[in-house]
Amino acid sequence: MADLETSRSNTKDILRDHARRLFAERGYEGVSMRDIAGSVGVQQSAIYNHFASKQHLLVDLMVDHMEDLIRSMRAAVDFRATPREQLESFVRFHVNYQLDNPDALFIAYMELRSLEPEGRETVVVLRDEYELALRGILDAGDAAGEFEVTNPAVVARCILAMMTGVTVWYKETGPLGREAVVDVFAETILRSVGCSSATAEC
Amino acid sequence: MADLETSRSNTKDILRDHARRLFAERGYEGVSMRDIAGSVGVQQSAIYNHFASKQHLLVDLMVDHMEDLIRSMRAAVDFRATPREQLESFVRFHVNYQLDNPDALFIAYMELRSLEPEGRETVVVLRDEYELALRGILDAGDAAGEFEVTNPAVVARCILAMMTGVTVWYKETGPLGREAVVDVFAETILRSVGCSSATAEC
DNA sequence: GTGTCCGATGAACACTCGTTCACGGGGGCG
DNA sequence: CGCCCCCGTGAACGAGTGTTCATCGGACAC
Structure with missing residues (x-):
């Protein structure tokens, strides 16, 4: 205690x-x-x-978290850079943030069902805002010919699901260093949009 | 009712x-x-x-599901095929199974924390068995030079997390057909291991 | 027809839940 | 000093929790 x-x-x-x-x-x-x-x-x-209540406590946690997440993401990603650089920044930011705040992100994605309508509305708007930032990067990369994504909306959700799942299995004390995990994510995700860091294409 | x-x-x-x-x-x-x-x-x-109890009911649901999942996966994937074919079969099987049984899979991955020790042990063993099948495919593909995966263990978990998240957002009534979603997953994941279906490499 | 047993009932158990409230102590301000 | 106002306490509220048990109807075997 x-x-x-x-x-x-x-x-x-x-x-x-x-x-x-x-x-x-x-x-x-x-x-x-x-x-x-x-x-x-x-x-x-x-x-x-x-x-005021247990429900208000949950809403407070989730809203505070989502606002901080979006603010931090905007600070970490330079939206004047190329789509490839934006995507890599986004992925590295998100995985690092996730590992720094595993509980907050887990709650934000899992406890939507425990929210009563008014609170849920607020959180969903914030979550969509975050998701839309990633989707915007994919759209821009697609339009610029840097990426090959069949369906940006689906791929954005795939990428978020993949990254958000990291806290379920990653242990800071495990054999894999944090930087190594972040690198694997960055490489895997860049590859998945047809834009490997090892390739000359980008 | x-x-x-x-x-x-x-x-x-x-x-x-x-x-x-x-x-x-x-x-x-x-x-x-x-x-x-x-x-x-x-x-x-x-x-x-x-x-016998609420806890037994949960364990019953989870064990039954995991056993059926593994059995179905073994029937769907031809382990004598090439790693690329195995991976594609695995992904298509998993996404389809997920969309057919969204609740069962969601519970199996989310309610581990609600299991008391003995039940959890049983379920974790089964889950590891399933995960290991995917990891085996990645290892084989890596060894054969068909895939480029920095870390098969991490990538296997990334892929599973990505696929398991599909039920959170996919609606059968939405604009996207089920076959289209499965295709996006197959393509995205093959790409992420450096093995696009559009590439001559495979 | 008679006996057996599965499975459903509804009342009850002891316990935990979120929430409320009267109360009191202690620090800051006039 | 005297006042108020945070902010903590401990007891209590009614409602809901998982589980148990005596009871009973009805289907099936002999």
Whole structure:
């Protein structure tokens, strides 16, 4: 229980951190308010001083995450570069972000079903915005003749699914270094759009 | 509720069908025995005439599914063919199977966390067996010089994650036909291992 | 016809769920 | 000092959880 209170962490942030980890581990329905409170080391009723309900807590986590994800992605990808460079930046950013924030991304993609309509709407809009950025890169590469993608919409989703699944099996302590994993993803995905880094074509 | 009893469907099978759908929709923790019973149209206590507990019901669903998946995969892939042909068969089989049985596969990959240790062990062994079949194809193709895969273990998981995600977004009623989706997957994945169907290389 | 057994019932068990509320302590501001 | 207002407590609420059990109808074997 209980973090040593590093720097300026108030109860609300600590609650967020523990809730995020627990939701990712056992799922929204599998975690009780008592679990969250117990993990932090407070009473269950204390949570309601910071979040109106369990549902609001989930929405708060998901929206905060999606907004940060989109902001970070925009900072990491230079949209004036060539499609090939954009795609590689996007992939390297996403896999790294995923490995830094495995729980947040996992929740955002898995717990949509646990959201009540109004919250779901908000999150879906943000998720579509992110997906559309990748799709835009594929479209541009296709139009420029750099990529060969039969169907950008489908391929975009394939690529996201592939990358989002990484946290299910990757262990930081495993035989494979993080940089190596990122490289494999970058190469595999560039290849999948007909644009290998080893090829002279690009 | 209640199916009209098509052909020879007994209560146990009907329970399985409804439980599978509900688990996939709302998650194991999000579904109560009363939900399942209510969906079928019987009392909750009737379930215990067929399954010892909710946990046993989940294990039953997952093991049955994994065994059928492996059996069907072995029947669909000709392991005497070339690695390229094997991979294409595997991908086409998996995507089709996924679209035929979206709930079962989704549960098998998502609800591992809801399994108690003994059941999880059984399912993980089966899942590894399936994954290993794909990895074997990649290894063979790599050794034969047909594929270029930096790391077969990682790429195998990437491919599975990509394919397993299809049910999240694919709608049978959407603009894209099922055959078209399968084609996109086959082409994208063959490309990702450096072996495009359009290329003379293979 | 009689006996057996499978399977469904509905009430009940002890427990956990999300949420509410009256209460109190302690720090900041007038 | 006196006031208020965060923010925490602990007990309680009604509802829902998985599971058990005595009971009973009806199909099948002899």
